[in-house]
Amino acid sequence: MPNTDGSVFGSVHLGYVVVQSQHLTDWRRFGAEAIGLHVDELTQDVMRFRLDDRECRFLIQRGVTEDLMAMGWQVDDHQTFDRVVKRVTERGVPIAEGTTEEAAVRGVERLWRFAGPKGITQEIFTAPVRSARPLHMITSGFVTGDAGMGHVAITTRDPQGLHAYFNTIFDSRLSDYIDENVGGMNLKIRFLRVNERHHSVAIANVQQLKIDPVRTKAQHVNIQAATLDDMLSAHQRVRELGFTMAWSVGQHTNDRSLSFYCVTPSGFELEMGWNPVTVGPEREATWEPATYKGISIWGHTPVGENVLSKLHQFATIMRNARHAEVCVPELTGAPR
Numbered sequence: 001m002p003n004t005d006g007s008v009f010g011s012v013h014l015g016y017v018v019v020q021s022q023h024l025t026d027w028r029r030f031g032a033e034a035i036g037l038h039v040d041e042l043t044q045d046v047m048r049f050r051l052d053d054r055e056c057r058f059l060i061q062r063g064v065t066e067d068l069m070a071m072g073w074q075v076d077d078h079q080t081f082d083r084v085v086k087r088v089t090e091r092g093v094p095i096a097e098g099t100t101e102e103a104a105v106r107g108v109e110r111l112w113r114f115a116g117p118k119g120i121t122q123e124i125f126t127a128p129v130r131s132a133r134p135l136h137m138i139t140s141g142f143v144t145g146d147a148g149m150g151h152v153a154i155t156t157r158d159p160q161g162l163h164a165y166f167n168t169i170f171d172s173r174l175s176d177y178i179d180e181n182v183g184g185m186n187l188k189i190r191f192l193r194v195n196e197r198h199h200s201v202a203i204a205n206v207q208q209l210k211i212d213p214v215r216t217k218a219q220h221v222n223i224q225a226a227t228l229d230d231m232l233s234a235h236q237r238v239r240e241l242g243f244t245m246a247w248s249v250g251q252h253t254n255d256r257s258l259s260f261y262c263v264t265p266s267g268f269e270l271e272m273g274w275n276p277v278t279v280g281p282e283r284e285a286t287w288e289p290a291t292y293k294g295i296s297i298w299g300h301t302p303v304g305e306n307v308l309s310k311l312h313q314f315a316t317i318m319r320n321a322r323h324a325e326v327c328v329p330e331l332t333g334a335p336r
Helices: 024-035 078-089 100-105 159-170 228-240 307-321
Strands: 012-021 038-043 046-050 058-062 067-075 112-114 121-125 150-155 173-182 185-193 201-206 220-224 245-252 258-263 269-274 290-293 296-299
Touching: 012 024, 012 121, 012 150, 024 038, 024 046, 024 058, 024 228, 067 078, 078 121, 078 159, 159 185, 159 201, 228 245, 228 258, 228 269
Parallel strands: 012 058, 067 121, 150 201, 173 290, 220 269
Antiparallel strands: 012 067, 038 046, 046 058, 112 121, 150 220, 173 185, 185 201, 245 258, 245 296, 258 269
16 A cells, blocks of 8 residues: 555665676576576566566666666556655656657566656656566575565765655665775765665765775666575676675675675676565564664675776776766755
């Protein structure tokens, strides 16, 4: 049932992500053989991955950008949908309906889109298309449902702006912060939830410095394995198949999940996690954000860090500094 207090919290769930890449062969091998997802090759230029009975959770389309291009959010009902649309339009941001073809390839009946931070288009839909075809994958399953498919982590020079954006649109709530030194940079990471999942969006920034050390729009996309064996088996396959491991298996301090991070064929990372804390109704009533010192209780050791990788990161920071970060200031404050 929709909320009666005007909030959309709890009625929004991350449904799918859209990626543009020239490396569809590598993506097929990565998704199906390493991570263990169900793959559907629709054409030579379009591929989808399934995690569950939804037709699409990852949409990979051929293109030169080599990046995450869009996040698709399911809203539970028409009342919630109308609230989100009103928040966007009353602030003067255009919202457009996707074509029938665009909706079909995303596995939804209809979709609408509007501008998002860092150029990541935000798409909303109410009716996902479910598939009766059995899943063919080497993983036993993934945890989705009311918590959505996982989360997306974004690095930014404007953390307050991104935080305000998701609060304005989806009534996000702050779960907690993590302070961590990664590669010599002091990061502040904030974790936002829009439903019972501990976070659907993570926002990271370098403290005291307006820099962005990541080339891609998203730093990583997370999915949740159904079992510990699924997560550890995927970790082994990623290594055996020659894909790049970014962070070894470890346990996070805040949501307590066990996970590893590897590099996708498009350059952003994929985190495969298991057994994170959820913020159900009992916890929601008393939840207080905390600040954790360090991202991991144990593990999550950087893999392959060397002088060359540091130089590449410095070059990325310099390239990013030459361009203004894409933002949507209209959606970070009060209506006009």
